[in-house]
Structures are given as C-alpha cells and as structure tokens.
Amino acid sequence: MTVGAPTRPNAFRAPEWRNWSRAESVRPVRIETPSTPDAVQRAVQAAARQGLTIKAIGAGHSFTGIAVAEGVQLLLDRLSGVIAVDEASARVTLAAGTRLWQLPRLLAPYGLALQNMGDIDRQSIAGATSTGTHGTGGSFGGLATQLVGLTLVTGAGELLRISERENAELLPAARLGLGALGIIVDVTVQCVPAFTLHAVERPEPLPEVLDGYLERSAAADHFEFYWFPHTGVALTKTNTRLPADAPLRPLNPLGRWFDDEVTANGLYRGLCALAAATPAVVPRLNRAAVRLTGNREFTDASHRVFVTNRSVRFREQEYALPRAAVPEALRELGRLIERRGWRVSFPVEVRSAAADDNWLSTAYGRETGYIAVHRYYRETSPDRLEYFAEVEKIMVAAGGRPHWGKIHTRDAAYFAEAYPRFADFVAVRDRLDPERLFRNPYLDRVLG
Numbered sequence: 001m002t003v004g005a006p007t008r009p010n011a012f013r014a015p016e017w018r019n020w021s022r023a024e025s026v027r028p029v030r031i032e033t034p035s036t037p038d039a040v041q042r043a044v045q046a047a048a049r050q051g052l053t054i055k056a057i058g059a060g061h062s063f064t065g066i067a068v069a070e071g072v073q074l075l076l077d078r079l080s081g082v083i084a085v086d087e088a089s090a091r092v093t094l095a096a097g098t099r100l101w102q103l104p105r106l107l108a109p110y111g112l113a114l115q116n117m118g119d120i121d122r123q124s125i126a127g128a129t130s131t132g133t134h135g136t137g138g139s140f141g142g143l144a145t146q147l148v149g150l151t152l153v154t155g156a157g158e159l160l161r162i163s164e165r166e167n168a169e170l171l172p173a174a175r176l177g178l179g180a181l182g183i184i185v186d187v188t189v190q191c192v193p194a195f196t197l198h199a200v201e202r203p204e205p206l207p208e209v210l211d212g213y214l215e216r217s218a219a220a221d222h223f224e225f226y227w228f229p230h231t232g233v234a235l236t237k238t239n240t241r242l243p244a245d246a247p248l249r250p251l252n253p254l255g256r257w258f259d260d261e262v263t264a265n266g267l268y269r270g271l272c273a274l275a276a277a278t279p280a281v282v283p284r285l286n287r288a289a290v291r292l293t294g295n296r297e298f299t300d301a302s303h304r305v306f307v308t309n310r311s312v313r314f315r316e317q318e319y320a321l322p323r324a325a326v327p328e329a330l331r332e333l334g335r336l337i338e339r340r341g342w343r344v345s346f347p348v349e350v351r352s353a354a355a356d357d358n359w360l361s362t363a364y365g366r367e368t369g370y371i372a373v374h375r376y377y378r379e380t381s382p383d384r385l386e387y388f389a390e391v392e393k394i395m396v397a398a399g400g401r402p403h404w405g406k407i408h409t410r411d412a413a414y415f416a417e418a419y420p421r422f423a424d425f426v427a428v429r430d431r432l433d434p435e436r437l438f439r440n441p442y443l444d445r446v447l448g
C-alpha cells in the first residue's frame with residue numbers, strides 16, 4: 001500500500017504551517033515534537049498504522065514545497081545538541097534538529113568549526129544537508145559532503161545506522177536524501193580546526209569579474225559575487241582562510257549593525273517595497289545600492305564571516321551549472337532582463353563548489369558554479385513568475401541542476417537525465433520507504 005493524502009477532517013487539524021518565504025503552506029493532521037530517537041520511531045510506526053504520511057521539518061527555510069508535511073509534521077527542536085565528539089578525528093555527532101547557529105557555541109570547547117557554510121545559519125543540520133545546502137569555494141563541497149555518518153528511522157520504523165563502516169553503500173544517497181529516505185535522528189559531521197577568515201568585499205566592473213570568474217573561483221578559498229541588474233557593477237567577496245590565532249580585525253559592532261541591519265536589511269526592505277510599488281525606480285535604486293554596500297575588509301571567526309542576517313523576505317531560484325558555463329549564462333541573463341524590460345531589484349548571486357559524489361548533489365561529478373536569482377516576496381507583478389521561468393530556460397540549456405530547496409519546475413524525467421545515479425537513488429528509496437510514508441507532492445514530482 002502507498003500512503004495517500006490524509007483524510008482527517010479539518011476541524012481536528014494542527015495550525016497552518018508556512019515556510020520562510022510564505023509561498024508554501026499546509027495544515028498538517030497533527031504535529032509531534034519527539035525528543036528521542038525512540039519517540040521518532042513510535043511516531044513513524046503510528047503514522048504507518050493510521051495510513052498517514054510523516055515528515056520532519058527543519059527551519060522551514062526551503063523555498064520549494066519539499067518540507068510540506070500533509071500528515072504528521074515532526075518538529076525536531078527537542079532533538080538537538082551534541083551527542084558525541086571524537087576529538088582525534090574532529091568528528092562530532094549532532095542530534096538532527098540542531099540549528100546551524102548553535103554550532104559555534106557547541107563546537108568551541110573542542111576548537112572545531114564547520115568547514116564551510118552558506119549565507120545564513122537558521123537551518124537545522126538535517127534540513128540543510130538533506131537539500132544540498134552549500135556555500136562558496138571552488139575547492140569545497142556543500143554541507144552534505146561533510147557528513148561521515150547518520151542514523152535514520154526508515155519507513156519500517158527501524159533505526160538504521162549508515163556510515164563508512166555500516167551500510168556504507170547507502171551513504172552517497174542518505175547524506176543528501178531530500179527527506180525521502182527516512183527521518184534522520186543524528187548526523188556525524190567531519191569538522192575542521194576552528195579558523196578565521198580574512199574578508200575583502202569590493203565593487204568591481206561586471207565584465208572583468210565575469211572574465212576572471214573561473215580563475216578567481218579556483219585561486220581563492222571562497223569567492224563569490226553579487227550583480228545588481230541595471231548596473232555594470234559586481235560586488236565581489238573574497239574570503240581567505242587563516243589559522244584560528246590570526247589577529248582579528250572584526251567589523252566594529254556599530255559598523256556591522258549599520259551595514260547588516262540598517263543598510264542590508266532595514267533600508268533594503270524599504271527599497272524593495274518601494275521598487276515593488278514603483279518598478280520604474282529600480283535601476284536608480286540598484287545603482288544606489290551598489291554605492292552604499294560592498295566596500296569593506298575585515299578578519300573574524302569563520303562563522304561570523306560566512307553568515308549574514310537576512311531579514312528581508314524573498315523568493316529564490318538557484319541553478320548549478322558546469323562551472324565553465326557560468327560567465328556566458330550570466331551574460332545571457334543580463335541580455336534577457338534588458339530585452340524584456342523587467343525591473344529587477346534583487347541582486348543575482350554567483351558562487352562555486354567542488355565536484356562531489358553524493359548522488360543527488362547539484363555538484364555531483366562536476367566542478368560547479370551557481371547562479372541564484374531572487375525577487376522580493378511581496379512583488380505581485382506578473383513578470384515575477386516569468387522572470388523565474390525564462391531564467392530557468394537559460395539554466396536548463398546550460399545543463400543546469402536546480403537547488404532542491406529553491407524554486408524550479410523540473411520533474412523526475414529531467415532528473416533521470418541530469419543525475420547519473422538517479423535510478424540508484426530511487427532504488428534506495430524503494431528499499432527504505434516502499435510504502436512512501438515520507439512522500440509529499442514535491443517529492444512525487446521530483447522523484448516520481
């Protein structure tokens with residue numbers, strides 16, 4: 001039997017859940033908050049008996065419907081914290097609901113840190129790795145590449161340990177499993193000795209940045225840039241790894257607060273609202289934005305450099321391309337915006353990652369570059385959807401693979417072509433969740 005959509009009357013349902021970008025919502029049949037792996041097992045077994053689907057959610061920061069739980073929604077905030085530390089190998093086992101922002105404090109006593117991080121730290125460790133969350137760095141993989149083991153509750157309600165020593169053949173599937181293989185209760189992360197980052201942020205001419213993108217992605221530890229449409233300027237960010245005891249030159253707290261909260265968030269929110277109401281002002285606003293931000297240099301603990309605070313809500317689409325295809329795809333994107341006369345207030349973000357071997361990783365088997373486009377979440381103009389759709393065509397033509405947690409319209413037939421081990425992943429899903437207890441409409445679309 002395959003578990004279908006829940007049929008309980010609405011009157012008994014839990015409150016409505018909405019994701020961070022407010023594009024996805026669901027009213028689950030019930031919400032559970034287990035605090036032990038045993039309790040997760042009982043929840044899965046009960047859902048199976050009742051013919052309900054069940055899903056864990058993290059911070060709800062995926063833009064897609066990947067975390068939509070129609071049946072039982074598991075909140076794992078009580079399944080959080082350090083379970084074990086192997087100091088000799090720098091491996092730390094964390095309960096699955098641990099949030100990334102908790103890690104600096106949890107890892108500090110052991111002098112450890114995450115090897116790389118994305119733009120924010122609100123996500124849970126299981127949610128972030130399950131969707132292939134990544135930062136930037138031509139020689140560094142996404143977060144899931146740092147998992148050396150994990151324990152999940154399968155569709156049969158059994159605890160299954162997967163690591164280099166136990167059920168190792170499942171590791172490349174389970175590290176980045178889209179929430180489709182089971183409920184992860186813990187993950188073992190390969191950490192690195194704590195380190196600092198020297199950050200240089202500069203506005204530079206876009207054509208030169210595009211010409212130098214491949215070289216700089218390979219040469220710098222962590223290189224990325226933002227291009228504000230309607231300007232010829234890219235704001236580059238180049239971070240260099242230094243030992244933990246390198247002298248710190250952090251942004252002064254007032255400067256950081258002004259840059260992050262006033263300029264980047266408060267002022268930016270106002271500008272986005274203005275731009276949504278009056279699209280004609282967007283080019284002038286974007287030119288002002290590149291003048292106001294992105295010219296600073298500092299050295300600080302790695303997590304304080306990798307992570308920024310994003311309080312302006314938006315919608316996002318991000319595609320992973322063979323890295324060499326990125327400059328031309330971005331030029332094409334610029335021509336598209338010009339041709340269609342769209343007014344796009346949010347910057348385009350360009351990053352990179354090393355090739356890896358997780359079967360559903362957007363960087364599977366190839367050196368990767370990422371192009372992300374965003375729109376303010378309150379923008380209602382019809383061109384918002386058209387923008388994502390037309391950009392997607394450029395990315396697909398360039399051999400793109402969409403981020404699993406960001407808006408896209410691809411389906412299982414596309415992924416069967418895009419991922420050489422797609423059929424192997426589906427076979428693992430058939431083995432671990434034959435009744436499709438962990439399904440939802442998004443997984444039906446992308447996995448079939």
Ligand SMILES: Cc1cc2nc3c(=O)[nH]c(=O)nc-3n(C[C@H](O)[C@H](O)[C@H](O)COP(=O)(O)OP(=O)(O)OC[C@H]3O[C@@H](n4cnc5c(N)ncnc54)[C@H](O)[C@@H]3O)c2cc1C
Nearest residue numbers: 058059060061062118119123124126127133134179184405
């Ligand atoms: C402001 C913002 C900035 C972002 N920046 C980046 C970035 O820099 N880089 C990047 O790559 N992405 C980025 N993202 C996307 C984000 O990292 C991913 O969508 C991530 O999955 C969100 O984590 P979460 O904890 O919110 O998971 P959710 O969105 O809640 O869930 C994601 C998936 O994980 C599954 N899941 C969660 N917990 C478990 C568990 N215990 N067991 C099994 N499955 C589980 C869910 O069922 C779902 O399938 C950003 C998103 C936002 C909103």
